Amino acid sequence: MASSQVVRIRVAQHAGVCYGVERALKLTIDAASAARQPVCTLGPLIHNPRVVAELSAAGVGTAGSVDEAEAGTLVIRAHGVVPQAIESAKQHGLDVIDATCPYVKKVHHAAARLAADGYQVIVVGESGHPEVEGILGHAGDGAVVVSGIDDLNDIVLGKRVGVVVQTTQTDERLGQVVASLVARVGEVRVINTICKATHERQESAERLASSVDAMVVIGGKNSGNTRRLAQICAAQCPSTYHVEDADELDPIWFQDVRNIGLTAGASTPPAHIHQVIDRLVACNPDSSVEWNRD
Numbered sequence: 001m002a003s004s005q006v007v008r009i010r011v012a013q014h015a016g017v018c019y020g021v022e023r024a025l026k027l028t029i030d031a032a033s034a035a036r037q038p039v040c041t042l043g044p045l046i047h048n049p050r051v052v053a054e055l056s057a058a059g060v061g062t063a064g065s066v067d068e069a070e071a072g073t074l075v076i077r078a079h080g081v082v083p084q085a086i087e088s089a090k091q092h093g094l095d096v097i098d099a100t101c102p103y104v105k106k107v108h109h110a111a112a113r114l115a116a117d118g119y120q121v122i123v124v125g126e127s128g129h130p131e132v133e134g135i136l137g138h139a140g141d142g143a144v145v146v147s148g149i150d151d152l153n154d155i156v157l158g159k160r161v162g163v164v165v166q167t168t169q170t171d172e173r174l175g176q177v178v179a180s181l182v183a184r185v186g187e188v189r190v191i192n193t194i195c196k197a198t199h200e201r202q203e204s205a206e207r208l209a210s211s212v213d214a215m216v217v218i219g220g221k222n223s224g225n226t227r228r229l230a231q232i233c234a235a236q237c238p239s240t241y242h243v244e245d246a247d248e249l250d251p252i253w254f255q256d257v258r259n260i261g262l263t264a265g266a267s268t269p270p271a272h273i274h275q276v277i278d279r280l281v282a283c284n285p286d287s288s289v290e291w292n293r294d
């Protein structure tokens with residue numbers, strides 16, 4: 001980092017945990033604090049190994065399936081699940097805390113409504129992603145997943161199709177699929193279920209990265225949305241570094257740097273952002289820290 005120079009550290013306006021992840025974390029931590037019985041999450045609560053390790057230290061286990069869960073409380077993560085998973089957990093005698101994000105629940109309801117109204121449901125999203133699997137479970141028998149217009153060539157379309165979208169998809173991707181469907185099908189009903197949290201983080205990070213000398217992206221290396229943020233930032237600022245924690249910061253990265261930008265994925269808690277800022281400031285006590293400044 002530039003010595004004896006004021007270094008500006010600017011944090012993106014939209015950075016770190018989104019509403020759904022924050023809510024899921026709170027529900028899980030509250031359940032663990034009550035601690036009258038074992039608590040585990042169905043799959044890792046979020047894609048952040050540090051948070052999963054912190055939860056484990058607080059007594060929260062991870063079950064790969066309902067059958068693997070111990071007796072006690074089972075937390076359904078923000079991505080949501082198929083309805084049968086919750087039924088099965090209850091039949092196993094587990095207390096279920098449903099931490100499915102309310103915005104994901106909206107997709108479930110939209111898909112179920114379309115199916116009940118006789119539409120073939122198309123889910124625009126990433127095949128195999130846990131959120132998409134959960135949506136499919138609410139979308140009726142003929143539901144299919146398409147990741148883009150090329151996938152439409154491989155499926156038999158009904159006369160009336162209803163479209164919902166994985167919350168993290170882009171308007172552009174949805175628009176392409178809908179335009180292609182309109183040319184092929186008599187009736188297309190679209191319910192736009194994109195959540196703006198991802199989009200806001202990406203736009204904010206892109207703006208900030210275009211005006212700094214170095215950019216730090218904080219979050220799990222296994223987090224798709226954090227990796228995407230790092231890619232977007234790297235396109236604007238070649239000196240972009242994706243770290244999970246402050247220990248990964250290398251002072252060499254910041255030699256002769258006057259402007260540092262910071263952002264974090266939707267599964268990165270505020271404490272992890274503060275730790276990185278504290279480490280950067282410790283390297284240069286003359287630093288100024290500015291929040292919401294992309």
Ligand code: SF4
Pocket residue numbers: 018019020021078079101102103104167195196197198266
């Ligand atoms: S990105 Fe949106 S839909 Fe997904 S958990 Fe966060 S708030 Fe909910």
